[in-house]
Amino acid sequence: MRRQIVYIPRVELEGRCTGCRLCELTCSMSHSGAFNPDKARIRVVTFDGGLDIPTTCNQCGLCLDRCPVNLIKLNPKTGSITIDEEKCTGCGVCIEWCPIGAISLNPETSKAQKCDLCDGSPECVKYCPSKVLHMLDTSSSRSIDFKRRIYAATLASNEQLLRDYKYGDSAIQSLIKISSKVNIK
Numbered sequence: 345m346r347r348q349i350v351y352i353p354r355v356e357l358e359g360r361c362t363g364c365r366l367c368e369l370t371c372s373m374s375h376s377g378a379f380n381p382d383k384a385r386i387r388v389v390t391f392d393g394g395l396d397i398p399t400t401c402n403q404c405g406l407c408l409d410r411c412p413v414n415l416i417k418l419n420p421k422t423g424s425i426t427i428d429e430e431k432c433t434g435c436g437v438c439i440e441w442c443p444i445g446a447i448s449l450n451p452e453t454s455k456a457q458k459c460d461l462c463d464g465s466p467e468c469v470k471y472c473p474s475k476v477l478h479m480l481d482t483s484s485s486r487s488i489d490f491k492r493r494i495y496a497a498t499l500a501s502n503e504q505l506l507r508d509y510k511y512g513d514s515a516i517q518s519l520i521k522i523s524s525k526v527n528i529k
Contacts, residue, residue: 347423348403349386349459349466350480361476363388363396367468374467375457382451385459386468398468398477401425401446401459407438423481424461432456 353360368384376383386400403425407416415428416438427438427447432455439447439456447458459466461479469477 346403347461347479347481349400349469350478351398352476352478361396361398362474366471366473367398370467370471374462385457407441410437410441412437422461422464426460427456427458429455429457
């Protein structure tokens with residue numbers, strides 16, 4: 345079983361991320377005991393035009409074989425990819441390999457950190473006031489259709505992405521990648 349946290353804009357209910365960053369605060373409190381967004385494993389990315397999208401590890405597993413000391417594993421209980429933060433050397437190889445920038449160095453410990461799904465009960469999902477964060481079982485056959493709907497809803501909720509859609513998916517992915525590097529707050 346593979347699971348991940350997903351952002352589902354509920355346009356029909358005016359349910360979009362408001363940018364309140366409560367997900368970042370609850371994540372940091374849950375993992376470090378302090379309200380410090382720098383220690384969060386979820387980040388709210390702000391695009392031009394005021395579109396906020398929470399992003400976190402999609403549990404793709406690309407980092408699994410990249411750790412030179414083999415400290416990244418699949419947790420069969422929760423379906424998450426986890427880093428043994430106690431033994432992590434902080435070399436940053438996993439950070440370089442992550443295609444979406446979901447792995448970061450903890451500012452105090454200088455060790456790699458990423459979403460671990462809070463042992464199967466993510467705090468960010470629990471406390472999101474807009475109810476737009478959900479945990480999805482990506483091993484189910486319904487998840488493919490679900491991901492398509494999320495992608496379409498994200499396109500529909502942003503005029504710039506919708507305009508760039510005519511240039512194809514790679515153009516949209518490039519725009520998302522560039523925007524996330526430039527406008528993260």
